Amino acid sequence: MADTVPDNLPNEPKHVEAKAVILLIVIGALIVAFFLYVMYARGVFEKTQQLVLVTDNSEGVIPGMDMSFAGFPIGRVRQVDLGQDGKVNILVDIPKKDAKWLRTTSVFTLESSVVGQTRLRAYSGILTDPPLPDKAQRPVLRGDAAAEIPRLLSTARTLLENLQNMTQEGSAIANTLDNVQTFSGRLTGKYGVLGTALGGDEEAQKLLQTLQRVDAILAKTDQRVFGKNGVMDDTQAAVRQLNGVLTDARQTLQKVDAVLVEAQAVGANAKVATQDLGRLRGEVDASLRKVNRLVDEINRKWPFKRDEEIKLP
Amino acid sequence: MITSLIYLKPRDWGVRLGRWLASWWGMLHLGAIALVMAMSPSTWHRANRLATSNYIYASTWAVLPWFTLLTALVSLVIIRIVLVTAQSYGLSGFALEMMVRVLVLELLPLSAALFAALRASMAFDAGAMGLAARGVEPGDAQEATLRRVRRDLVPQVIANAFSVLSLAMVSSVIVLVLAYLNVYGLSPWGLSDYTRTVGRVFDPTVTLGFIFKTVLFGLAVAVIPSAAILDMLRHRRRHRSNVQPGALRLLFVLLLIEASSLAVKYI
Numbered sequence: 001m002a003d004t005v006p007d008n009l010p011n012e013p014k015h016v017e018a019k020a021v022i023l024l025i026v027i028g029a030l031i032v033a034f035f036l037y038v039m040y041a042r043g044v045f046e047k048t049q050q051l052v053l054v055t056d057n058s059e060g061v062i063p064g065m066d067m068s069f070a071g072f073p074i075g076r077v078r079q080v081d082l083g084q085d086g087k088v089n090i091l092v093d094i095p096k097k098d099a100k101w102l103r104t105t106s107v108f109t110l111e112s113s114v115v116g117q118t119r120l121r122a123y124s125g126i127l128t129d130p131p132l133p134d135k136a137q138r139p140v141l142r143g144d145a146a147a148e149i150p151r152l153l154s155t156a157r158t159l160l161e162n163l164q165n166m167t168q169e170g171s172a173i174a175n176t177l178d179n180v181q182t183f184s185g186r187l188t189g190k191y192g193v194l195g196t197a198l199g200g201d202e203e204a205q206k207l208l209q210t211l212q213r214v215d216a217i218l219a220k221t222d223q224r225v226f227g228k229n230g231v232m233d234d235t236q237a238a239v240r241q242l243n244g245v246l247t248d249a250r251q252t253l254q255k256v257d258a259v260l261v262e263a264q265a266v267g268a269n270a271k272v273a274t275q276d277l278g279r280l281r282g283e284v285d286a287s288l289r290k291v292n293r294l295v296d297e298i299n300r301k302w303p304f305k306r307d308e309e310i311k312l313p
Numbered sequence: 314m315i316t317s318l319i320y321l322k323p324r325d326w327g328v329r330l331g332r333w334l335a336s337w338w339g340m341l342h343l344g345a346i347a348l349v350m351a352m353s354p355s356t357w358h359r360a361n362r363l364a365t366s367n368y369i370y371a372s373t374w375a376v377l378p379w380f381t382l383l384t385a386l387v388s389l390v391i392i393r394i395v396l397v398t399a400q401s402y403g404l405s406g407f408a409l410e411m412m413v414r415v416l417v418l419e420l421l422p423l424s425a426a427l428f429a430a431l432r433a434s435m436a437f438d439a440g441a442m443g444l445a446a447r448g449v450e451p452g453d454a455q456e457a458t459l460r461r462v463r464r465d466l467v468p469q470v471i472a473n474a475f476s477v478l479s480l481a482m483v484s485s486v487i488v489l490v491l492a493y494l495n496v497y498g499l500s501p502w503g504l505s506d507y508t509r510t511v512g513r514v515f516d517p518t519v520t521l522g523f524i525f526k527t528v529l530f531g532l533a534v535a536v537i538p539s540a541a542i543l544d545m546l547r548h549r550r551r552h553r554s555n556v557q558p559g560a561l562r563l564l565f566v567l568l569l570i571e572a573s574s575l576a577v578k579y580i
Contacts, residue, residue, distance in 0.1 A: 012367065019374055020366035027479040030486060038520055041512030064513050073509055 043076060048093040051075065051132065053108055053120075053140040058088040060118025061110065067092050067120040074098035077120065090140065092120075103129035108140040114149070340540035340562075344532055347470040356467055364465055368472030372432065373479050380428055384484040385491060388416055392488075392495050405496075409507065412492045413514045417485045418523055419571070425480035426530035426567055429473060430560075433538060466539055474531030481527045519578060526574045530567060537563040 013019070039045065058080050066073035075094040083089050094102065106124040113119075120140075132138075166173045186196040191204035198204050225231045350356045392412055399408035489511070497503030515523075541559025 013370055016370045017363060017366040020369040023369060023374055023377075023479065024475070027475070027482060030482050031478075034482065034486065035520075037508075038512065038515040041508045041515065043512065064516050066509070066513070076513075 043093065043095065047096045049096060049099050049134040051092040051094055051102070052135065052137040053090040053092060053110075054083075054137060055088050055090065055110060055140045055142060056086075057142060058082075058090065060112050061088075061090055061120070065117070065120065067094075067108075067122060069098075069101045069122045069124070074101055074122070075120075090120075100131060101127075102132040103127060104132055104136075105129045106132060106138070108138055109143060110140050111143045336541075336544045339544050340537060343466070343540045343543065344470075344536040347467050347536060348532075350467045351471050361468060365468035365471055368465075368468050369475055372429065372472045372476035376428070376432055376476075377480065377483060380425070380480050381483050381487055384421060384424060385487050388421075388484075388488045389491055389495075391416060391420075392492055396495055409492060409496050409510050410514055413489070413511060416488050416492075418514075418519065419575070421484045421488060422477075422481040422523070422527045422530055423567065423571055425484065425527075426477050426534050428480060429476045429531075430534045430538075430563055430567075432476075433473060433534065466543075469539060470532070470535040473535030474528070477531035477534055478527055481530075522574055522578060526570060529570050533563060533566045533570065537566060 061077060061080050063077050063079060065077045067075035067077065075092045075098065077090055078093045079091040081089050081091075101124055102122060103124045103126065105126055106122050109121045109123070111119045111121065165171060168174070183196060187193060189195055189201070191198075191201050194207065195201045195204040198207060223230070395412050395415075396405070396408050399405045399411070493503065493507050497507065538559040541562065
């Protein structure tokens with residue numbers, strides 16, 4: 001191992017230095033190309049915009065995982081951190097060329113299946129909505145099939161226990177079924193539904209006797225009410241008499257009506273007479289004022305007029 | 314080391330332990346010296362360049378085609394097995410990622426390191442070996458060998474490290490192409506999907522770990538056997554075993570690097 005090159009190599013390959021340089025260059029270029037390819041594959045040269053997805057549990061989310069839209073990866077998770085409010089912030093880098101698929105109304109989901117990795121998906125229902133802005137913050141909906149299993153098992157166990165309780169001896173359902181059986185037995189008995197409803201054949205028999213009595217009473221009542229010289233005949237006679245009384249009363253009222261018409265005419269005459277009295281009074285007042293003025297005039301002009309001079313002492 | 318302690322008297326345990334630690338330290342020291350000398354421009358005079366070219370030619374140019382062919386064949390078999398199995402379980406979406414992770418990141422660098430070590434052991438210097446086998450024989454011949462080992466140390470270390478790196482890189486690229494062809498065929502439409510998967514696997518940590526591991530493999534393959542021979546010559550010890558000096562230590566170090574890499578990545 002230590003030394004394969006003697007001082008003077010008798011069989012030294014031709015152009016060994018050039019070959020070594022070629023090899024160095026080729027391998028160097030290969031390493032550089034590999035690095036560039038890996039950087040390209042990781043999206044280092046792509047212009048991206050950021051999206052912050054907020055959720056309450058980051059289980060299954062790892063940096064580097066894809067976010068897909070319609071099955072195509074359009075973004076990559078860059079960082080997952082815990083915010084001040086205890087919520088998980090998932091930073092997703094979305095290349096600018098793929099950002100057109102995300103709109104302001106897009107919905108983001110995080111789905112954990114029983115087998116396989118967690119998937120981050122985006123759904124855009126209306127592609128004509130405004131595009132999602134850079135550094136937008138959106139909630140992410142979680143769908144966890146694995147988390148549902150314990151709950152499902154618990155519910156199924158409760159359900160089975162309930163079923164067992166329902167079907168065991170002495171349970172409510174068993175008693176109900178017994179009662180149903182008794183009920184159906186009674187239905188096929190002598191008194192059928194009546195006996196079942198009343199709780200026994202004796203009660204049904206009593207009810208039937210009562211019904212027969214009621215029937216007899218009804219027959220008698222019919223005879224007394226609607227039979228010959230029954231209550232209805234008397235009532236009809238009374239109604240006829242009442243009709244005659246009413247006719248008389250109507251005639252009397254017509255007479256009263258005529259009296260009232262006459263009284264109304266008297267009233268109208270009295271009103272006219274009252275108006276004439278007013279005018280007469282006016283005329284009497286005017287005649288009295290004239291007589292009064294005449295008396296005053298005679299008093300002034302007459303020699304017996306009073307001396308109106310006032311003599312001072 | 315542990316088993317050899319059983320056959321020793323307890324009073325010699327300390328001496329043996331000290332020697333063991335000294336040999337490890339010598340190995341690390343030699344590696345550091347080789348790196349420093351490789352970095353200093355004064356090392357690269359005409360004779361050294363020629364020696365390095367010779368070693369690179371022998372360790373890489375001559376073996377690269379055969380190694381690449383061999384790894385391509387073996388990888389093709391593994392790729393088919395993984396792909397068919399994954400498809401039968403309906404998990405073909407994970408097949409590509411698994412192939413890249415298992416083959417490119419783990420198996421190929423380790424294979425390249427083992428292959429380089431194997432080739433180096435075949436080119437094991439019969440002169441030095443014979444000298445070491447004769448044991449303590451001070452003289453001009455031994456001194457000359459020691460001098461030659463020291464002189465050729467840096468070119469050899471560089472050539473071996475480069476060999477591991479280039480074997481691993483070339484075979485990795487070939488396997489990446491083979492994986493694509495197996496999964497998508499000759500169609501170019503799977504390229505974006507494939508690129509995305511490769512990008513997902515090679516995150517910065519994994520990429521740096523891959524390069525770091527390959528470089529460490531190269532250094533281990535280059536330094537450990539040389540250090541073992543130098544140690545043997547320096548202490549004028551007799552080489553009792555038939556295996557190459559330092560082979561077990563090299564294997565141990567390679568496994569240690571691989572295990573550490575796995576632990577860092579997946580634990």
